[in-house]
Amino acid sequence: MLIATAGNGSSADSAPSPSLPGPASTAPSAVPAPRSGEAARHWWRDAVIYQVYVRSFLDTTGDGIGDLAGVRTGLPYLKKLGVDGIWLSPFYPSPQHDHGYDVADYRDVDPVYGDLAEFDRLVADAHRLGLKVLLDIVPNHCSSEHPWFRAALKDGPGSPARSLFHFADGRGPDGELPPNNWRAMFGGPAWSRVEEDGAAAGQWYLHMFTPEQPDLNWRNPAVAADFEDVLRFWLDRGVDGFRIDVAAGLFKHPELPDSPDPAADERTRDSVNPLAWNQPEVHGVWREWRALCEEYTARDGRDRLLVGEVSVRTPAEQAAYVRPDELHQAFFFHLLTARWDVATFRRVISEALTDIADTGSTVTWVLNNHDQVRTVTRYATDPGHTTEGLGSGLGPARARAAALLMLALPGAAYVYQGEELGLPEVVDLPDEALTDPIFHRTGSREHIRDGCRVPLPWSGLASPFGFTSGTDAARPWLPQPDWFAEHATDRALADTRSFWHLYREGLHLRRSLPQLGEGTLRWLDSPPQVLAFVRGDGLVCAVNFGTEPVAAPAPGIPLLASGDCPAGILPGSTAAWWMHAPDAR
Template identity: 50%
Template sequence: MPDPTESGRPAADLIHAAGPADAAWWRHAVIYQIYPRSWADADGDGIGDLPGVTARLDYLKALGVDAVWFSPFYKSPQADAGYDVADYRDIDGLFGTLADADAMVARAHELGLKVIVDLVPNHTSDEHEWFQAALAAGPGSPERDRYIFRDGKGPDGDLPPNDWHSVFGGDGWTRVTEADGSPGQWYLHLFDTKQPDLNWDNPEIGDEFESILRFWLDRGIDGFRVDVAHGLIKEKGLPDYDVELHILDGELKPGAPMPPMWDQDAVHDVYRRWHSVLAGYGEPDRILVAEAWVRPQERAVRYVRPDEMHQAFNFDFLKAQWTAAELREVITSSLEAADSVGAPSTWVLSNHDVVRHASRLGLPVGERQPNGISATDPQPDRALGLRRARAATTLMLALPGGAYLYQGEELGLPDSTDMPGEFRQDPTFLRTKGKEIGRDGCRVPIPWQKDAPSLGFGPTEATWLPQPAVYGDYAVDQQDGVEGSTLELYRTLLRCRRERDLGTGGLRAAEGFGDDVVALVNTGQGVPTLVVANLGSEPVALPEGATVVVASGDLTDDGLVPTDTTVWASF
């Protein structure tokens, strides 16, 4: 049993000081990510849409989140599920119309939910009018200067300008055919060939994106999640860097040079300008959220300095192995790094780019996290993964700062690991010929009703990706109001987090527990909550007099916290 202090509470060392009770909303908000293709389909075509979202926003209000973040719904040829934008000021017909977007935002605001939209500034679609103009205008034109065009190497220019790779596999350059039919220049695409990188050294790009920001702010949008925020600026001269890139890159090997396409210092000038634009809209705060796969943490938090972005996803926490030592270290170092610039840490466990944590945590501890799982790969232990996922989320939502939830994790959804290759659409899978499985497994449409067509996703059986047979057991109607279900656990966690002010609380590391336990005290606004996550092999006892507030799983008959279980307790 932990050694209590004279007051009967576990001795604890301060990690993070409490913030003010009236802190800005984004410093403690829980934000729910909707992947529009896969959340709710109103018209029956098998693809989720904005009217479908609007019809189900009450579900999110009842869940207890504060805001909703939407992956892209802009006009797009959908080569990368909307992250290839052809028009930043219009809605793709797959998802509806601008009027549908306005109605969705209005309904969200009626329910007290803020709305954050994705912004993709590193690249456009090759079907964007700017890129089409660049192809038509030819080398040396102002139109081509909006993108990164270069002459090729070799006597005939038939070799790429440098050796950069695509994140999705293969070369990072594609050669164009000029208007006269001759082989021409090459353009850079750090992602798919249909996603040409913009040239942010051209002032016209900055002016255009300021205009895009204002377009959506004027429609009532509360913030922007910035895709590939560590990209945009490339090192002058585009020096060679013959290293394969991956979606989870960011950590440099000891002695390795900074990748010349990532985390260049000048990128921060972009976000200072954007911060000023958003600040001009007044209260309540409009926010910028960085998707920045950057390490070490000292560089990552530069994106959330006071005059830049407001939040940055804590990918170190997402990538942490399921060990108490690693979780303690990443929680402590994350808060220290964020505190050094006066920003909140923003915790996350799943999103549209990674294997769902209910599956990821069912794999052996210590192995590299896979980029997708196929039927021929080692399969996660589904029961173990869900148990650990519930414990991990219970730990995460006890931490001060912001937090993000990915659609369906409140149902305990696993990845789809048996999807046949012919259904997969991720460019990573296609460009690597299946060597990298990719992200389709975490993007499968959500199950709402077990015995309905498409599990209640839409009015027909159509779904753009096949739903696994097991998804019916995870459907909302199978968990709603069911004591102990994952959905009800999330509802309880979010309610208690709000009631106990955990998002603005201080944090202390509780002593007296074993090395395989993460034990913390969140002080809230004067109401302390003991958080105990047991990652060891033996059950652990709570302090004498502690009262359980919520637990990720059942305790033992004698009140001990079993393996892979997290408890919040009053004491």
């Protein structure tokens, strides 16, 4: 059983709320107040943010697609879970070639998700509950249906409209070859050719993802000016910050030369092209955006957060993005990609604390997001370990242990929706149901992301599991497997041994104990398969990465454990927290 000081799973805690379809949520409960002396304007330094993938959270209209009203309905559920805020996936007008990451209008809401009035109600309700609201901003590229790109196609070569993008003549006698050898992240060439009126050879335009997502040219000042206006538009509506998509992109080498590491396989994603990513000029953008956020903070004392999706090779490179005058934070993906191995986890945690925390920022830990295989499945099939898949129980056990580890680390953390339910990846979606452009561009199921985006199960024993309702309700936009019933929210709330209660108790303790959140970490000597450390003046966290039990590194009964954890023993694939270990070394 789980051991915790706070009461988890009383009958009052599990009472359903009528605000969600079926027993999908509980009445809001108080989240512990900030620690004594904590500065409100620095809320982000140890915040835990819940990522809402809007399409898959909750549908209130019966069209099979989640919407902003669904997010608003689910706010009491998230308040009770104990998170500090939400990050909303893109909900802007979009043709949905990449589910909203192809933005046609950065200052509005796509009708499938609602409207600006509904968005304003969502922000107001979130703030009444004490929850922050972050938006997903996509500055690297827009939609091919954005007015700017339509004008670029219409106005032709050399026009001001084309200077907002990366248009170039092709190579070869008739310009029939792309301008360079760059590959797109979603497969295939990073260039598409257009047809010009009255011209034998059309120009090519750059898209590092899909042809429907042309890359913007940030060397044109008009792009920066427009995005400043976009940020102000949403800041004026009360948002608390932005998650920045492809934050290491934006600038490309001005001469667009061939990549020194071209992809040999047409299905390869060119994620290491130094000419397309991590160009030095990008840091000037983040300084300008940081100054803009500080301008709003100066007005009312409320910090506005910039957190970047910074995909770079090393923590040292990432640290450059979170210097005091740039982004507040950047997702630390090295923990997400770490194999289930004690040495690997210790190394990446140490690197983060050395390279990132030394900038004055705090590390932003993540175990999953909308682009990754779900944690339960990833750990069940972790390379280098012989497992029997999900059926062995190792995947769920490791995912629970990793969650408790993440919540014990210094800094901030992000939780992807459904992780608190222990949802595995849906790996057997039929080809005809797949919507990921990676699949459609490569013909391969490798790296596809639909499996972690299947709509959440809220209640009941059969699809749609409370996700959508109404007599004429459409099927969920991605099919839910029958086994989702085992992970439905109503069942999780009623089971004190569930992932949900583990997350809730961990979040409660994280907010109420001064040793957790921001602060110091000291490693402890431990058996070879155990990772152990002390937070502050006496909270011990230990994770047994092996499968055999070992002696606990601290005396007494754990304050909280990811699985059954008798006094004096730390079982395999288990994490636990202990208090008061003054003699721990």
